[in-house]
Amino acid sequence: MRPGPGTRVTHLDPAEVRNVDAGPVLGRIAGVLRPYRGKIAAVASLVVLAAVLTSLVPFLTRAVFDDALFPADDTGPHLTLLAWLVAAMCALPLITALLGIGQNWLTSTIGNSAMADLRSDLFAHLQKMELAFFTATKTGAIQSRLANDVAGVRTVLTDTATSILQNSVTVTAAFISMVILSWELTILTLILMPLFIWLQLKVGRRRQVLARKTQESLSEMTAITEEALSVSGILLSKVFSRGDAEVQRYREANRQQTRLQVQQAMTGRTFFATVQTFFAITPALIYLAAGLMIAGGTGGLTAGTLVAFTTVQARLQMPLLSLMRVTLDVQTSLALFRRIFEYLDLTPAIVDRPDARPLSDVEGRIEFRDVWFRYPEPRRLSGDTVGDRFGDSGVRIDRPVDGEDDERHEQWALAGVSFTVEPGQLAAIVGPSGSGKTTTTYLVPRFYDVTRGAVLVDGHDVREVTQASLTAVIGMVTQEPYLFHGTIRDNIAYAKPDASAEEIEQAARDANIHDRILSFPDGYETITGERGYRLSGGEKQRLAIARVLLMDPQILILDEATSALDTETERLVQEALDRATHNRTTIAIAHRLSTIHNADVIFGLEDGVIVERGTHAELLEAEGLYARLYREQFTRRSAPVR
Known part of the structure; x- marks a missing residue:
């Protein structure tokens, strides 16, 4: 924020x-x-x-x-x-x-x-x-x-x-x-x-x-x-x-x-x-x-x-x-x-506690318990230039000093956020740009630690479990997936280096990208180019989904994975995502609200605060944030709000 x-x-x-x-x-x-x-x-x-x-x-x-x-x-x-x-x-x-x-x-x-x-x-x-x-x-x-x-x-x-x-x-x-x-x-x-x-x-x-x-x-x-x-x-x-x-x-x-x-x-x-x-x-x-x-x-x-x-x-x-x-x-x-x-000599801010224990037999229950969060102050060393961007670039928003109202949530990226996602549920987070959606998802795999409150997986505070066991059960597909300069096979297998060729190809099939890969002259040995620039946005997105499917995580995080795609590509990606979310706890940041009609629960986030929650139908009837965002998207297409 x-x-x-x-x-x-x-x-x-x-x-x-x-x-x-x-x-x-x-x-x-x-x-x-x-x-x-x-x-x-x-x-x-x-x-x-x-x-x-x-x-x-x-x-x-x-x-x-x-x-x-x-x-x-x-x-x-x-x-x-x-x-x-x-x-x-x-x-x-x-x-x-x-x-x-x-x-x-x-x-x-x-x-x-x-x-x-x-x-x-x-x-x-x-x-x-x-x-x-x-x-x-x-x-x-x-x-x-x-x-x-x-x-x-x-x-x-x-x-x-x-x-x-x-x-x-x-x-x-x-x-x-x-x-x-x-x-x-x-x-x-x-x-x-x-x-x-x-x-x-x-x-x-x-x-x-x-x-x-x-x-x-x-x-x-x-x-x-x-x-x-x-x-x-x-x-x-x-x-x-x-x-x-x-x-x-x-x-x-x-x-x-x-x-x-x-x-x-x-x-x-x-x-x-x-x-x-x-x-x-x-x-x-x-x-x-x-x-x-x-x-x-x-x-x-x-x-x-x-x-x-x-x-x-x-x-x-x-x-x-x-x-x-x-x-x-x-x-x-x-x-x-x-x-x-x-x-x-820099000490990592995110480390395992001495008594941290590994997660085991994960079902996928996620709970945010009165979470307050602000981005940490950047550590700047001699000769290194801090990025010019705010928010996720690491600029710190100061904690209120004595005498200030601690509940002035505009000073926080997240302010008193509480919600629960049950195992196997698809939970969507919607809200305007800068409302804290991506920040919320970053706290689950512990990319950042909460300032106050707690994030729990299966009842365990993520700060009390080992990072390796936590990230092993969480997969993520971002809006702009990263591909390194290498073959398609190597990029998919990054999530599981010892995967067999059959496993890699099955993951590609489930991600709706296998046939497209075979259409390339070099097939799975095709070089993606730096950051995957030799591929289209939809192809990169489906490769990222294949990579997550190969990992087979219990928890899946989708960060606006279908934004900026054409209708046909969005359909292919959405089909892949439907397979990816099956029997997994999923948190999806939704830019296109048409992709989350069937979500089990939708959370409306604004200025770091959850302002509403419910199903698609319930939130439309509530005439709140979700209904406003939905109307802004679909009235342009002459789609009635029901």
């Missing part, structure tokens, strides 16, 4: 639903990697071993100069020792390369597996979210978090963690080697490191902000793409000649994305240029310092020590720069992880 005049509409502040600060994000990331700790330990061992082997190279270099080529005893080169040292220097890179191959395989396996786990966990969690969450959030925004955000942390999960470990060990080993060779030159080499670390932290914080804005911009682009390039979106833009406007909307979002990408790419470039320049001139400074030390007779430097030290210093540059870069990447990726964890 749409908000009435003067009704307050509010939205959740992102801070109200963001729980990621409850635990350190890095700890959450470690939790994602925890199942692979054995392989991670193996990677760490390989990294340490490779770093140790690499750290031996400068000492071999010093030995080549001081012991093999220019020995202190001036006896000339020791060729045998030189040969062994050269052999060792050649063997070490080969061994470390082999270790690197094994390390890369393990790293790739761990990272991609962890990313797959994260994507699967996110998808599974979204499946548990209540309907209101999806009606309040753009599909493209959800897809962006599931695809773009998870893909954005790929590098962290596959390479960055290992790179940090590898470079940290390498830098540590190089630092130790440099101290052993000459602590004085080591101080000169690392004198500006505190300044560099401080600058890196500042750059990292800036890149985190840009990364989050970039992903939010990408989320908006994904949403535009999903809306504008879907079958429905393309059709709408062509009908209203809005193609150029959609292109312009995408171009503006694309330009914003480009600006953010450039800013993100350029942030820190000056910092890294400064660091690289310092490392480039450091060897010259080392030579100058070494000359001064030798001239002053301090330090005990030899040619071999100086060559070995500069070799280590050169080896330190790349891993240190790489460590700074990957540390910035981690800081950037934290923004993406936070976006992912925002979704994972």
Whole structure:
């Protein structure tokens, strides 16, 4: 129901639903990697071993100069020792390369597996979210978090963690080697490191902000793409000649994305240029310092020590720069992880109670007991756009505050609704648009929970039974049935994946669609197209009925299943519905009142309140809402009211 005049509409502040600060994000990331700790330990061992082997190279270099080529005893080169040292220097890179191959395989396996786990966990969690969450959030925004955000942390999960470990060990080993060779030159080499670390932290914080804005911009682009390039979106833009406007909307979002990408790419470039320049001139400074030390007779430097030290210093540059870069990447990726964890930390509003029990031996008795309901407030997260529509889109209509009349039902989608449908009965709900008809049917399978009162099935409050057992006995045919891009057979079998071909075809016969399916060149293997757009409205409706018939539920809900159909198609659909409702408890939302003449009971709903109930004949005599709606429909066809 749409908000009435003067009704307050509010939205959740992102801070109200963001729980990621409850635990350190890095700890959450470690939790994602925890199942692979054995392989991670193996990677760490390989990294340490490779770093140790690499750290031996400068000492071999010093030995080549001081012991093999220019020995202190001036006896000339020791060729045998030189040969062994050269052999060792050649063997070490080969061994470390082999270790690197094994390390890369393990790293790739761990990272991609962890990313797959994260994507699967996110998808599974979204499946548990209540309907209101999806009606309040753009599909493209959800897809962006599931695809773009998870893909954005790929590098962290596959390479960055290992790179940090590898470079940290390498830098540590190089630092130790440099101290052993000459602590004085080591101080000169690392004198500006505190300044560099401080600058890196500042750059990292800036890149985190840009990364989050970039992903939010990408989320908006994904949403535009999903809306504008879907079958429905393309059709709408062509009908209203809005193609150029959609292109312009995408171009503006694309330009914003480009600006953010450039800013993100350029942030820190000056910092890294400064660091690289310092490392480039450091060897010259080392030579100058070494000359001064030798001239002053301090330090005990030899040619071999100086060559070995500069070799280590050169080896330190790349891993240190790489460590700074990957540390910035981690800081950037934290923004993406936070976006992912925002979704994972959302608690589904509709969950089984700890003591919930399954429904069994369902007869199909439905009771609404003084039901009051208003749509919940949408949960809006950073970068996600809430839908623009009211009512079913999840906009909350506020509960009356103290001092207001609690019975002002215009503030409620449903206000004090009570009725009972006995097993096997066909109950129809009629009323003007926005009166709460669809809302009523959504409460039975517990798509939403009532605000006050209770909905019962066979005397059991639906909040006290398991959702799986509840939805297993309720089938629904909506006004606009959804078909996924697949074969007709797969779409029907969605309700019962293990159904045999005979069961599927029998359901299609009962739905008056079997012969039509066989008229297609590919029969049951015909591809329906996205959302079933290759089929007519009546064909889609009958496929939806076949799907429900295959499910064989005890309770059936029909939401204006024959509206907007031509007379012949309506007849075929109505025949299928007559078979579908046989021996089942059925609640039918009726747009065409001609389809519910034979209903056991009809409820008139207006502004969320049941204003009348009875049979077709009784309600016509009462001259109330039903008679008015009936007269409006049938006087156009010169049909007398009797």
